[in-house]
Amino acid sequence: MFMPQSSAVQHRARWVLGQVAIVLLGLFFYFQVRGLTAIAPSTAEGHARDITRLEERIGLDVEGLVQAPVLAAPALETGANWIYIWGHWPVIVLTMGWLVWQHRPAFLRLRDAMLVSGGLGLIVYVTYPVAPPRLIDPDLVDTVTEKSHAYRVLQPPSFVNQYAAMPSLHAGWNLLVGIAIATAATMLALRWVGFVLPVLMSLAVVATANHYVLDVLAGLALALVGHVGALLLEQRRERRQAAP
Numbered sequence: 403m404f405m406p407q408s409s410a411v412q413h414r415a416r417w418v419l420g421q422v423a424i425v426l427l428g429l430f431f432y433f434q435v436r437g438l439t440a441i442a443p444s445t446a447e448g449h450a451r452d453i454t455r456l457e458e459r460i461g462l463d464v465e466g467l468v469q470a471p472v473l474a475a476p477a478l479e480t481g482a483n484w485i486y487i488w489g490h491w492p493v494i495v496l497t498m499g500w501l502v503w504q505h506r507p508a509f510l511r512l513r514d515a516m517l518v519s520g521g522l523g524l525i526v527y528v529t530y531p532v533a534p535p536r537l538i539d540p541d542l543v544d545t546v547t548e549k550s551h552a553y554r555v556l557q558p559p560s561f562v563n564q565y566a567a568m569p570s571l572h573a574g575w576n577l578l579v580g581i582a583i584a585t586a587a588t589m590l591a592l593r594w595v596g597f598v599l600p601v602l603m604s605l606a607v608v609a610t611a612n613h614y615v616l617d618v619l620a621g622l623a624l625a626l627v628g629h630v631g632a633l634l635l636e637q638r639r640e641r642r643q644a645a646p
Contacts, residue, residue, distance in 0.1 A: 443533070443565065445531060446531040446532055446533040446565035447533045447537070447538060449530060449531060449532045449533070449568070450532050450533040450534070450535070450537070450538045450567070450614075451538065453532060453568065453614050453616050453617075454535075454538065454539075454614070456616065457614060457615060457616055462615045462616060463615075464608075464615060465535050465539070465542060465608055465611065465614060465615065466539070466541060466542065468605065468608045468609050469542060469543065469545075469608070469609050469610075469611060472545065472609045472610075473543060473545075478609075479545055479549065480549070482545065482605070482606045482609040482610050483545055483546050483549055483606075483610060485602050485603060485605075485606040486546055486572070486603070486606045486607060486610050486612065487546065489576065489599065489602065489603055489606070490572055490575070490576060490603065493576070493579060493599065494575060494576075494579055497512070497579050497582060497583060498512065498513070501582060501586060504586075505586040507636070508582050508585055508586040509582075510632075510635075510636065510639075511582065511629070511632045511633065511636055512578055512579065512581075512582040512632070513632075514628075514631065514632035514635045514636070515578045515625065515628035515629045515631065515632035516575055516578060516628065517628075518627070518628035518631040518632065519571065519574055519575070519578070519624045519625050519627060519628030519629075519631075520571065520575075520628075522624055522627065522628070523569055523571050523574075523621075523624055526568060526569060526620075526624075527563065527566040527568075530568060531563075531565040531566065532565060532566070532567040532568035532614075532617070533564070533565050533567060534564065534565075534567040534611065534612050534613060534614075535567075535611050535612075535613070535614055536610075536611035536612060537564070539611070542611040543611060544610070544611055544612075545609075545610045545611065546610050546612065567612070567613050567614065567617050568613075568614070568616070568617045568620055569617055569620035569621035569623075569624050570604075570607050570612075570613040570617040570618045570620065570621035571621050571624070571625070572603060572607050572612070572613065572621070573600065573603050573604045573607055573613070573617075573618045573621040573622055573625075574621030574622055574623075574624050574625030574628075575621075575625060576599055576600045576603040576604075577600040577621075577622055577625045577626070578625050578628065578629060579596075579599060579600075580595075580596040580597060580598075580599040580600040581596065581629060582596070583595055583596030583599070584596030584597055600622075604618050604622070
């Protein structure tokens with residue numbers, strides 16, 4: 403059926419606004435639950451020490467080794483902070499804005515994957531709060547707080563639960579964004595951004611002492627679960643559209 407160009411643009415604009423509303427509602431709910439969950443700090447610190455002991459047993463207690471070269475080189479420290487701060491929410495917003503207007507299927511997969519993994523992450527945050535390594539290990543430095551104030555502007559303290567280190571959705575959601583960019587982009591350079599982005603974020607969250615290695619692995623695994631869930635939802639939409 404033919405649709406005038408102006409009507410097509412209006413139809414797309416309405417769809418985009420509807421998607422923006424869904425995403426904003428999901429993010430509001432996510433931050434409210436993640437930031438306002440009342441817990442005892444001692445519980446989160448105890449869980450963090452459990453994770454530390456587990457990492458020691460399996461040989462993954464490398465947070466200090468990862469941070470050491472960052473502390474020794476101001477340029478690396480600044481780079482790690484910038485990746486942690488500007489490589490997460492700003493990149494997510496820009497990517498979703500690009501996808502929602504030009505690549506609808508990729509946007510829907512990213513949206514659904516973030517909603518699924520975010521919902522599962524909230525369950526973990528509520529039932530198993532974990533303090534970040536910067537609050538547990540006196541040898542580790544909170545480079546983001548000490549060197550930058552931008553993160554508190556992008557993510558106000560009233561929405562932040564500092565005992566939500568496990569899983570690291572900083573790493574997990576950047577993996578989802580990277581997958582979306584790599585699959586939707588036609589330029590090779592942009593595809594490489596999709597490949598490199600989750601790797602850099604995974605390193606940055608450890609180098610800035612915000613997450614344990616196990617937090618990162620859990621976040622990546624949860625993101626992949628969300629991606630599989632998004633693919634299943636996509637198949638369901640396609641079957642419904644194909645039904646007579």
